[in-house]
Amino acid sequence: MKTNWRIPVLAVASSAVLLTGCQYPNGDPNYTGTGALTGGALGAATGAVLAGPRNAGAGALIGGALGAITGGIIGSGMDEEQRERLRAQAPQTYVRVEQGQPLGLADIKALAQAHVSDEVIINQIQSTHSVYHLSSADIIDLHNAGVSDRVIDFMINTQNSPDAAAATSTTVVVQEPPPPPPAETVVVAPAPGYVWIDGEWVWRGHWVWVAGHWAPPPPGYHIWVHGYWYHGPRGWHHVPGHWR
Secondary structure: OOOOOHHHHHHHHHHHHHHHOOEOOOOOEOHHHHHHHHHHHHHHHHHHHHHOOOOHHHHHHHHHHHHHHHHHHHHHHHHHHHHHHHHHHOHHHHHHHHHOOOOOHHHHHHHHHOOOOHHHHHHHHHHOOOOOOOOHHHHHHHHHOOOOHHHHHHHHHHHHOHHHHHHHHOOOEEOOOOOOOOOOOOOOOOOOOOEEEOOEEEEOOOEEEEOOEEEOOOOOOOOEEOOEEEEEOOEEEEEOOEEO
């Protein structure tokens, strides 16, 4: 009867963990972490109860470890349901996700069509350091495939991420001049506040035209300064575009 007071403590501790849960650094829920945290709390409290007053510390430690392992498995089970659905519908995308490879537009559409949550899709984009330069046609295509506005906005803003900055900060010198820019049609903006970013030539072992597109400016910025190529002593150099 002396240990009855621990039962309410156990209930309160487990309820607090369930309500708060774990999050990734971007604020999205981490189901595996929440499961481990919940299991650890329950295991520690239960271990302390079962071990009695004299061995409560050791009992809590052992119970917490076992509970965390069990809880982690339960948390992984929540994500596993989504993974199994993706593996059945889009095996190539599943392999890229499991191997941590950058995800293309087709992969994002496959994730959405497999009913993978926005939180998981965004976490996969972050963890694989995927960067997108979406054209208006890409945005419409993603919408039609069932990709949410939240995910599309996140994809658009990857071009302002540190990964994109690292990719463009490398000095590129090309011996041949870029071709003349093709004529572009500026389509209607997908939403108020978007800014049109002109297309430009990029060098990827050969010249590749990146079509113009609409994009929402990052917080505190309003104008897109277009990038350009200039001819220097060693060849053609690229100055990347940027927001201001």
